[in-house]
Amino acid sequence: MGTVIGPAGIPIGCDGSNVDGLKHSIKLGLGAYEVEFVRGVRMSPRMAREMRGIKERNNIKVSCHAPYYINCNNAKNYSMTKRHLHDCLRVNQHLRFTHVVFHPGFLMGMKREQALKNVIATIKRIVKEAREKGYNNFTLGPETVGKHSQVGTVEELITICKECPECRPVIDWGHLNAFSHGGLKTRKDFIKPLELIREELGKKYLKGLHCHFSEIEYGDKGEIKHHLLGSKWGPDFRVLAELIKERGYDFSIICETPLIEEDALRMKKVLTA
Numbered sequence: 001m002g003t004v005i006g007p008a009g010i011p012i013g014c015d016g017s018n019v020d021g022l023k024h025s026i027k028l029g030l031g032a033y034e035v036e037f038v039r040g041v042r043m044s045p046r047m048a049r050e051m052r053g054i055k056e057r058n059n060i061k062v063s064c065h066a067p068y069y070i071n072c073n074n075a076k077n078y079s080m081t082k083r084h085l086h087d088c089l090r091v092n093q094h095l096r097f098t099h100v101v102f103h104p105g106f107l108m109g110m111k112r113e114q115a116l117k118n119v120i121a122t123i124k125r126i127v128k129e130a131r132e133k134g135y136n137n138f139t140l141g142p143e144t145v146g147k148h149s150q151v152g153t154v155e156e157l158i159t160i161c162k163e164c165p166e167c168r169p170v171i172d173w174g175h176l177n178a179f180s181h182g183g184l185k186t187r188k189d190f191i192k193p194l195e196l197i198r199e200e201l202g203k204k205y206l207k208g209l210h211c212h213f214s215e216i217e218y219g220d221k222g223e224i225k226h227h228l229l230g231s232k233w234g235p236d237f238r239v240l241a242e243l244i245k246e247r248g249y250d251f252s253i254i255c256e257t258p259l260i261e262e263d264a265l266r267m268k269k270v271l272t273a
């Protein structure tokens with residue numbers, strides 16, 4: 001079905017719930033939709049089932065973004081992190097997201113290696129306890145992060161995915177660019193993370209790869225603020241679009257610029273041009 005694009009949450013031009021947001025996105029001709037649980041998971045089983053029906057009838061990919069409060073490298077807050085992820089998985093039982101996207105955690109003053117070890121141990125424990133609750137058929141999507149204080153470089157995500165079969169890497173292109181102070185410019189720069197995933201995890205991990213895209217302002221420590229397409233902060237969507245067209249990738253791209261549906265439609269135009 002090729003690469004599909006959609007908004008990060010309820011479109012700006014839609015005044016309503018996630019059900020309305022999903023219907024609105026379909027009407028606009030978009031092929032993906034991300035439910036934003038970033039400030040907490042709120043969705044009844046009834047609404048989740050309704051969304052599943054709409055999703056399946058219209059062949060649109062639906063993912064969710066887990067709360068920002070998750071930190072898999074904070075033992076003191078384990079129960080909170082678990083609660084947020086389990087809340088997403090509870091909704092997933094009714095809706096079946098392609099990915100439950102989350103930011104793995106913060107360094108908390110530790111070396112990256114130690115923080116990564118802790119993150120992996122936490123994810124494994126949360127998955128085990130989820131299975132004990134009967135949650136099944138879920139895919140967790142640890143995301144590439146934009147700030148140097150966070151865990152989640154492409155290499156770190158690959159290690160997480162090797163250790164946890166329930167995980168699939170989520171590539172936030174804006175974050176990659178912000179983290180590397182504008183390191184994502186040429187076609188080669190875009191190929192690099194994809195090749196790394198293919199070499200280290202295998203081709204199937206690129207199938208249906210979940211992505212976020214936004215231009216993002218950055219400083220010394222990485223990510224500062226999301227901007228519209230064409231802001232000059234980069235990365236340049238056209239470079240990624242060329243690559244996707246050439247190689248026929250079937251990615252899902254969630255637009256996280258301040259104009260979520262307008263820019264999603266602009267990206268779709270670039271991709272189909």
Ligand SMILES: [Zn+2]
Nearest residue numbers: 065102103143
């Ligand atoms: Zn995110």
